[in-house]
Amino acid sequence: MSGINLGSEVSRPKILLEIERIGVAEGEFHRFASPRTVDALLRALPVGGRAAIWGEEVYFQVSVQAAGESPRNKLEVGSIAYWPMGSAVCVFFGPTKPYSPVNMIGRVTANLELFRKVREGTTVTIKKA
Numbered sequence: 001m002s003g004i005n006l007g008s009e010v011s012r013p014k015i016l017l018e019i020e021r022i023g024v025a026e027g028e029f030h031r032f033a034s035p036r037t038v039d040a041l042l043r044a045l046p047v048g049g050r051a052a053i054w055g056e057e058v059y060f061q062v063s064v065q066a067a068g069e070s071p072r073n074k075l076e077v078g079s080i081a082y083w084p085m086g087s088a089v090c091v092f093f094g095p096t097k098p099y100s101p102v103n104m105i106g107r108v109t110a111n112l113e114l115f116r117k118v119r120e121g122t123t124v125t126i127k128k129a
Contacts, residue, residue: 013042013129015128015129017125025110026109027108034070034082037082040064041062041089041105046128047063047089048123049061050121054096056077056096056116057090058124060088060124061087064087066082073097075098076092078107078108079107080107081102081104081105084103093116
């Protein structure tokens with residue numbers, strides 16, 4: 001049984017998204033979607049930056065540089081993506097088309113609604129859960 005949990009922890013490592021003065025959302029990275037991007041982010045944790053808003057998407061620049069990895073133009077609500085063009089992590093809290101193609105890296109699993117309260121300049125930090 002513990003092998004199943006260990007396997008999911010490797011392929012879907014749990015993360016926390018701390019939003020300054022708002023709260024904490026829970027999420028998971030999906031290694032199978034963009035393994036090089038996810039591994040680079042995991043090695044760099046904690047990472048974060050000041051939020052910007054694009055439609056119903058919060059994004060923030062991080063110190064990690066990654067190339068396009070199966071880039072997508074359409075994501076589901078709740079998706080977490082990496083934007084190679086802006087070296088930024090994006091959280092899609094509503095239906096929004098990315099500005100340009102992004103690497104799918106995971107999803108928010110709890111408290112997605114907190115991202116509706118984020119304003120420009122709010123600090124968002126990703127940490128290991």
